[in-house]
Amino acid sequence: MRRLLTPHLTLLALVLSVAAACGSSDTKLKVTGIEPDKGDIEGGTYVRIKGNRFIADGARNAKVYFGSHQGTVVRFASDSELIVEAPGGKANETVDVLIIFEPGGELKIPKAFTFVEKNNTAPSVNDLDTKKAQ
Numbered sequence: 001m002r003r004l005l006t007p008h009l010t011l012l013a014l015v016l017s018v019a020a021a022c023g024s025s026d027t028k029l030k031v032t033g034i035e036p037d038k039g040d041i042e043g044g045t046y047v048r049i050k051g052n053r054f055i056a057d058g059a060r061n062a063k064v065y066f067g068s069h070q071g072t073v074v075r076f077a078s079d080s081e082l083i084v085e086a087p088g089g090k091a092n093e094t095v096d097v098l099i100i101f102e103p104g105g106e107l108k109i110p111k112a113f114t115f116v117e118k119n120n121t122a123p124s125v126n127d128l129d130t131k132k133a134q
Contacts, residue, residue, distance in 0.1 A: 043089075064099050090115055
């Protein structure tokens, strides 16, 4: 006796086949990039570290080093994005970024971040005239 698939089962089989073919089952923890790649020598630049499987396997702790200085992990924005506040550093110094996941190990992005001086000639919020016109 031959069984016929219902339309719902046929659709489910098709979706599963497409998902498998697209390679959506990457199970390796990895870091693929960082943005921005420059930040203030005084610190405080918010940096997005992008990658894969940051939280999919359960809760993780993370430490992020910009050269020898530790940044402040703000939060895991998603399974593929970690938000970090960069520390300060020396002007024009380019450093490796080391991410230590617990559990998970260490991942390094060589020469990934450069410390720069603020552009003090650009307009800032302090340039706004907050006095009422009379």
